[in-house]
Amino acid sequence: MPFIPHTDQDVATMLDAIGARSIDDLFDEIPASLRCGPLDVPPGESEMEVTAALTQRARRDEPGPCFLGAGAYDHHIPAAVWDICSRGEYMTAYTPYQAEASQGTLQLIHEFQTMMAALTGMEVSNASVYDGASALAESVLMAVRANRRTRRRGAPSAGRETATTRVVVAGAVHPHYVDTARNIVKGQCIRLEATGFDANGTVDLARLEALLAEPPAAVVVQQPNCLGLLEPVDEVVAAAHASGALVIAVANPISLALLAPPGDWHERGADIVCGDGQPLGIPLSSGGPYFGYICTRRDFVRQLPGRIVGLTEDTGGQPGYALTLQAREQHIRRGKATSNICTNQGLLVTAATVYMSLLGAAGLNAIASRCHATTRKLVEELTSIDGVQQRFTGPFFHECVLDVGRDAEGVAEQTATAGVTGGFPLGRWYPELANCLLVCATEKRSEADIVAYRDILCRILIHPERPANGSASEGSR
Amino acid sequence: MPFIPHTDQDVATMLDAIGARSIDDLFDEIPASLRCGPLDVPPGESEMEVTAALTQRARRDEPGPCFLGAGAYDHHIPAAVWDICSRGEYMTAYTPYQAEASQGTLQLIHEFQTMMAALTGMEVSNASVYDGASALAESVLMAVRANRRTRRRGAPSAGRETATTRVVVAGAVHPHYVDTARNIVKGQCIRLEATGFDANGTVDLARLEALLAEPPAAVVVQQPNCLGLLEPVDEVVAAAHASGALVIAVANPISLALLAPPGDWHERGADIVCGDGQPLGIPLSSGGPYFGYICTRRDFVRQLPGRIVGLTEDTGGQPGYALTLQAREQHIRRGKATSNICTNQGLLVTAATVYMSLLGAAGLNAIASRCHATTRKLVEELTSIDGVQQRFTGPFFHECVLDVGRDAEGVAEQTATAGVTGGFPLGRWYPELANCLLVCATEKRSEADIVAYRDILCRILIHPERPANGSASEGSR
Amino acid sequence: MSTSIFDIGAPGRGAAAQRPAPGDVSDLTPEALRRKPPRLPEVSELQAVRHYTNLSRRNFSIDNQFYPLGSCTMKYNPRGAHRIASLPGFAGRHPLAELAASQGFLACLHELQEVLKAATGMAAVSAAPMAGAQGEFAGIAMIRAYHDARGDTERREIIVPDAAHGTNPASAVMCGYAAREVPVGADGDVDFEALKAAVGEQTAGIMLTNPSTCGVFERRIADIADVVHDAGGLLYYDGANLNAILGTARPGDMGFDVLHVNLHKTFATPHGGGGPGAGPVGANERLAPYLPTPMAAKEDDTYRWVEPADAPDSIGRLSAFAGNAGILLRALAYARMLGRDGMRRVGEFATLNANYLMERLRQAGFELAYPERRASHEFVITFRQEAKEFGISAMDIAKRLLDHGIHAPPTYFPLLVPECFLIEPTETETKEELDAFVAALTQVLGEVRTDPERVKTAPHTLPSARLDDVKAARDLRLVHGAD
Amino acid sequence: MSTSIFDIGAPGRGAAAQRPAPGDVSDLTPEALRRKPPRLPEVSELQAVRHYTNLSRRNFSIDNQFYPLGSCTMKYNPRGAHRIASLPGFAGRHPLAELAASQGFLACLHELQEVLKAATGMAAVSAAPMAGAQGEFAGIAMIRAYHDARGDTERREIIVPDAAHGTNPASAVMCGYAAREVPVGADGDVDFEALKAAVGEQTAGIMLTNPSTCGVFERRIADIADVVHDAGGLLYYDGANLNAILGTARPGDMGFDVLHVNLHKTFATPHGGGGPGAGPVGANERLAPYLPTPMAAKEDDTYRWVEPADAPDSIGRLSAFAGNAGILLRALAYARMLGRDGMRRVGEFATLNANYLMERLRQAGFELAYPERRASHEFVITFRQEAKEFGISAMDIAKRLLDHGIHAPPTYFPLLVPECFLIEPTETETKEELDAFVAALTQVLGEVRTDPERVKTAPHTLPSARLDDVKAARDLRLVHGAD
Ligand SMILES: Cc1ncc(COP(=O)(O)O)c(C=O)c1O
Numbered sequence A, B: 001m002p003f004i005p006h007t008d009q010d011v012a013t014m015l016d017a018i019g020a021r022s023i024d025d026l027f028d029e030i031p032a033s034l035r036c037g038p039l040d041v042p043p044g045e046s047e048m049e050v051t052a053a054l055t056q057r058a059r060r061d062e063p064g065p066c067f068l069g070a071g072a073y074d075h076h077i078p079a080a081v082w083d084i085c086s087r088g089e090y091m092t093a094y095t096p097y098q099a100e101a102s103q104g105t106l107q108l109i110h111e112f113q114t115m116m117a118a119l120t121g122m123e124v125s126n127a128s129v130y131d132g133a134s135a136l137a138e139s140v141l142m143a144v145r146a147n148r149r150t151r152r153r154g155a156p157s158a159g160r161e162t163a164t165t166r167v168v169v170a171g172a173v174h175p176h177y178v179d180t181a182r183n184i185v186k187g188q189c190i191r192l193e194a195t196g197f198d199a200n201g202t203v204d205l206a207r208l209e210a211l212l213a214e215p216p217a218a219v220v221v222q223q224p225n226c227l228g229l230l231e232p233v234d235e236v237v238a239a240a241h242a243s244g245a246l247v248i249a250v251a252n253p254i255s256l257a258l259l260a261p262p263g264d265w266h267e268r269g270a271d272i273v274c275g276d277g278q279p280l281g282i283p284l285s286s287g288g289p290y291f292g293y294i295c296t297r298r299d300f301v302r303q304l305p306g307r308i309v310g311l312t313e314d315t316g317g318q319p320g321y322a323l324t325l326q327a328r329e330q331h332i333r334r335g336k337a338t339s340n341i342c343t344n345q346g347l348l349v350t351a352a353t354v355y356m357s358l359l360g361a362a363g364l365n366a367i368a369s370r371c372h373a374t375t376r377k378l379v380e381e382l383t384s385i386d387g388v389q390q391r392f393t394g395p396f397f398h399e400c401v402l403d404v405g406r407d408a409e410g411v412a413e414q415t416a417t418a419g420v421t422g423g424f425p426l427g428r429w430y431p432e433l434a435n436c437l438l439v440c441a442t443e444k445r446s447e448a449d450i451v452a453y454r455d456i457l458c459r460i461l462i463h464p465e466r467p468a469n470g471s472a473s474e475g476s477r
Numbered sequence C, D: 001m002s003t004s005i006f007d008i009g010a011p012g013r014g015a016a017a018q019r020p021a022p023g024d025v026s027d028l029t030p031e032a033l034r035r036k037p038p039r040l041p042e043v044s045e046l047q048a049v050r051h052y053t054n055l056s057r058r059n060f061s062i063d064n065q066f067y068p069l070g071s072c073t074m075k076y077n078p079r080g081a082h083r084i085a086s087l088p089g090f091a092g093r094h095p096l097a098e099l100a101a102s103q104g105f106l107a108c109l110h111e112l113q114e115v116l117k118a119a120t121g122m123a124a125v126s127a128a129p130m131a132g133a134q135g136e137f138a139g140i141a142m143i144r145a146y147h148d149a150r151g152d153t154e155r156r157e158i159i160v161p162d163a164a165h166g167t168n169p170a171s172a173v174m175c176g177y178a179a180r181e182v183p184v185g186a187d188g189d190v191d192f193e194a195l196k197a198a199v200g201e202q203t204a205g206i207m208l209t210n211p212s213t214c215g216v217f218e219r220r221i222a223d224i225a226d227v228v229h230d231a232g233g234l235l236y237y238d239g240a241n242l243n244a245i246l247g248t249a250r251p252g253d254m255g256f257d258v259l260h261v262n263l264h265k266t267f268a269t270p271h272g273g274g275g276p277g278a279g280p281v282g283a284n285e286r287l288a289p290y291l292p293t294p295m296a297a298k299e300d301d302t303y304r305w306v307e308p309a310d311a312p313d314s315i316g317r318l319s320a321f322a323g324n325a326g327i328l329l330r331a332l333a334y335a336r337m338l339g340r341d342g343m344r345r346v347g348e349f350a351t352l353n354a355n356y357l358m359e360r361l362r363q364a365g366f367e368l369a370y371p372e373r374r375a376s377h378e379f380v381i382t383f384r385q386e387a388k389e390f391g392i393s394a395m396d397i398a399k400r401l402l403d404h405g406i407h408a409p410p411t412y413f414p415l416l417v418p419e420c421f422l423i424e425p426t427e428t429e430t431k432e433e434l435d436a437f438v439a440a441l442t443q444v445l446g447e448v449r450t451d452p453e454r455v456k457t458a459p460h461t462l463p464s465a466r467l468d469d470v471k472a473a474r475d476l477r478l479v480h481g482a483d
């Protein structure tokens, strides 16, 4: 009986104390018709057997050098990060409801909040939501609540809404984020309207102006955008604020050590900043668990979803930490809560906090600038191949769109077979970019990796007759 | 400056406090002629770079299914073992000299001592020496000290010895152990004399009797011996004790959950039991770090080398643990210590203690019996190949000698190329066994692994023309 | 409070081994760049390791002590499952990797979907939701999509018992529904008459967990299902309490149409100080088309993603990629270690432990909220007597329990029972641990009578004395150094 | 004392997920089999995890606090090095694997040998010894082999200063030599005249560490080398203190013939609560042929083991396989992170920290054992004054320091300085940490004057009060439950 400590003697003694003859007796309130037979699952295996079987599967997916970003980035993770997070005291604790027995997690979250506020240039932060996409959804809901001017008539709890609230998505925002936000906010009659991007790959400002004619509750803008390009964020903020809309910025936290933080954009800065914390020490892990972050100005703090930790005092006057503003949350406020979120992504916040502490501002900046320079090097190498060119010419951060002159879907597949994760075929998102690969090179990519990729791509595009198999096996992983 | 926390400001303040102008000044007592220039080593690299470079090397050695034992065994290690050992509190503490600040390690060692004593059937245990081979060396020294009857004249500290003490090695004891022991005890004029093994692969009892004619200080016997075979240990003990020699047993601790423990052999049992703790939760790791254990009877405890932990009391009368019998040790007794050992293998003892706690007697017994049965299955499969046969017919524990009918060295090489670690070519130890492979199958080896190995071996031996490459890649690792 | 990481640094200090050489950014315009570096910690690697190692020791956790948090299923989190999810092939797989480099992960995802179908009795499962609450959202959104697809657009209410977890009404509201509460009776079951009265053509569905958060099995579940279904509503099962009946009864057999499973509860993935979790949703044939994407599908021996094209009625994606994939792997590893018999035993022994502990506490003089009932995997005790007599609250007793090295059960949940504890021991705790809990709580109860002040001012042995929640909310100090 | 693991089990309990199905052993005779199972713990997986997690918290460690243990170099142990050694290709490699499946490991071993040659100024290195003491044994055995090979068999003595670590004389004796002690002078250097008098034709060699365990650099090392060499003896360097001079001075340049390096000190591999370590030995041309096997050799681009046939004069193997290979990998990873400049800075900043701390303590009124000298990476203070005046011992002060959350330095080492502390801060500690140490020690010193009883009865805040060593040795209780 894996994980169950009971000896036969224990069971007998316990049943005796209860006054039951068998464990089965304890289920006597369940109608017999509802009892099920043995579940249709295989017999149990030992840790050794499960490890062997799943290790074999894991090996099938072991990646070569990764040039794929598109919302998840292959950064180096200092060994200390997960050595610390794996301590039972962090990994196997619950949400810190009992503050006195949870000062470790609480102080850590408070430090996290401080770091995220500093990075984004905002005043307050929550303790995470699920991921970047759901953070955008929550930010949209939050902006709609916070922007009283555009608030709909009728209390939100009075049943299904009818009046619609608009939120404008400006420029190239990650389509999965937009989809997620749309799916989550739609029940509350909030509609997302997109400007799309223009020939430069960034926000179509004319279209934005048009959409702002009737003022929306908020404008969403991603910096760098999902094509890696820098959006004219100051203009977007100016236009949005002029129309009375709040600004929701979506930002990669690593980029914030290098790029102007949303809190500094235009005059007032963005009102809400959200995004995915994955770049801060979280493994790629097929997309999760990551964590979503949301920062905002102090006057919106009561609209923030999720846990928030505050510094307070104990009865002896000593400082200590506790969850605060719980009246926003479902366990107190139930149907009137700012969100239904309960379990969040605590352990990932732990990882990010340790990560940011190890790196500091200078370290994060070094990583950001190195990613940028490495991606430029990558672009230079790949565009040296005949027929490969940059699709957009504006400044980018650490991702770039390359036109490979043919269906990029097939090219990505072939690079994978050759042992390189070659980039994201943008046709999946934008049919007009079907020939384009979105490529990314983090600080982990060496010169050798880049050269290996160039050779592979060259073979795929120029000499398709030669097999490209396995040639990157000596590259770093 | 990796790992050095000093800011320029710190350095200035500190130099100022010292009254020095530069760090270099602090070295002014070193004669200038002894200062060296820059070391001839490459510039530093980041953790990321070193990880990438060494990961590439590690990948080159990633093993296929392992059928090689010969003193190091590929057992499953529960994940909990190293998750616990990697806690900073265990990993980065020093030897528990300050008992009050080291109760964790001290209690753990006391529990370890209890477990090892129980496994071996002895009364006391130390807290480890380096490995199994050096444990044998220390056991020999200890037996010579303990066996007063054979003690040489002249205090050992009076300079180089001249009179020689004899110790008999009975049967097939791991040659590396014997070499190590010989190299270590030789300076103290102790000579090891070997009986060798007979046609059964076990001790030549006649030769043993002959060597006992002039009584040695001790007789060493390994169970199971280094060919996997069960020695007639009761006869050996009887003969040794009859001659006044002490008995040193070398034993694989996993086997002790199944086989009669040395403490039970013949009448009085062995006097000293030693061996390598690697099977108890320690990775193969190219041969180390493992740990050597030594257990003995209570009256020899003052001859034990290494740390020993005792239960005592604090000033409040509460029980607590402390290092004890330190007067045996070099830091107190210096030249008259039982051994020069100082740093031992503490973290591995931690691993073994957690491992034994998880497995318990029933779990260890299950592992031992499963290894045995799996090896029998392996032998059955491999001897189904024409020309492959068991070299010795006596009972074995989880290793077996197979005659493959040709130079086993080349066969082992070919199995490696085919992706299987196929066994140990015994010609390296015993020229007369040049056609023999020593094979082992632990509980980790699946039926599929065994079948894959049989097919590979079959191809190598019967159809050498077909390439055997990579065919085991689907086997477990 | 331990010194803040912000107070142990020095300008320019950092973990140098973690810093790559900076790259050239001269191609970016200065306006695009940050002017002032953010104020992040400036500490050495050792300082960071030491700080967060020491901070961790200011937590209670399963690995350190008994943690009988009702509704949260704080059971042992196998280290083996954690190691498996950390394998380079899993931890390093990019979420958008090509299919050829994804077969290992997809095989696992598909296998987990199948296991969950078998364990819940549902026709199809999507593991996309990232926690229980998101599972609830997904399930209610599916209910709404179902009604909408049939043109049945006037249903405005989701019924929830007043004992329900706060996420249930909150999720209903997020989907645009009103949450209508129905009372729970004195026996812990939903007040069936009240329920009948509440159900009508405005009813989109009902959310229930069974066994409920009162720690009892809802005996009339079949009748409830009939009433709701007859009115055209659907039944949502909140899987937070699945641990109680795993292998013994299945929500699918009780008439539920859609449900979520908290893998961080029943399937033992670590709670991580507040997450991550995962809340896969399962649906019967009727609701299966609406399941969120992505999911894994198997064709012959190849796995692929279920794309939007394959699931035109899906409520769509709820996360950037495929949910909390790493948690799904941990749950699969755990499920495989359990297997058929192991799963049944989870429910059995969770129930045995709860009933034993309840009985022992009853005998020790504690008041049970539902004394006539069996405990499920958890049960409720109330200190209303002590509150009245000694002015002691359940929270006081909870805090004092911490001094005994035992994490306190939730207080004030379910809200309808005054001054309560919801106690869930889980199946991985020993009888000895339960006995120690009884002894500790009995000692506290004695103290309530002899030295109530000591209880009211607890805890006395932890890093902090009782912390002031009111001050925390009044003087908001949410970032370091801002005040 | 925490409850023993033997007292929390129950008959038949175990971590079932760790148990394979038992195999058939009916082919073994009953006499060969164990009759009674050994008395091992019978606990669940959670119980084992919880027990050893909680036990760990009863330790001090570098990861938790300042640990200024002189001679032990308790510096930060990079987690990155630990991770690298744990890679499956390294952790899973069998020590007897074929060469074709060993090139990765051998490349690392060879690289480490080269790094150590460069850092010590030696001609060849063998990484076989498994700790400092085994390195000493190897070195002295090499000296003996050298003399023996020349037929110079009457040398019976190894000279060691009385300040030497206990392993030095013990190692000499293990090799069959007598250890002859020479005194250290009031300035911390070896008494040169006494040394000259001790050296003669009976001298096989001398063992020194430089800087010495008095925390000072042996200034006349060149003269000492001459005297010993002139008498036909050889010089052994105990590398325990290499951290002090790494990158600044090399033993090979000082005239040493053979040495060991404690990788668990200078090369930052974790001490593990008592090990493992590694003690590679290096030798000049003269002694290189005697180095222990195995070693790694490189030919073209292929690596191989140095076999006995290649090293006929070797003192042979000292371990079952190739020493503590995993520790060697950790050390290599650390060395590569440091690189050329990093290595020099290790010595520089270790020295800076020690001199700063010494100066601060001097100013705070503590008595230095060698007040006229620079500190190396460590230094000695003495409480002989306090011992006389207040009847307080260095041990009392050490125990009281523990109450301040700081691990105490070694007391009574070197033995020749009465009531001493040997303080080694290492380069990885911050100035703030050193200042905190001064403050704590100053506070203790104040207490010695105002409340000596409090100091004599310390510690007061740890899991145990002062433990009785005498009782531990008198009433030997070495296994649980035996009494
Ligand atoms: C009964 C019940 N339902 C729902 C939830 C919400 O699940 P999650 O925290 O995973 O979002 C919980 C969590 O505590 C719960 O106890």
Ligand SMILES: Cc1ncc(COP(=O)(O)O)c(C=O)c1O
Binding pocket: B341, B342, B343, D071, D072, D131, D132, D133, D134, D165, D167, D168, D209, D213, D238, D240, D241, D262, D277, D278, D279
């Ligand atoms: C000066 C000195 N020499 C030798 C040694 C012995 O080294 P090890 O403990 O690695 O055997 C030590 C260890 O503390 C030491 O400090």
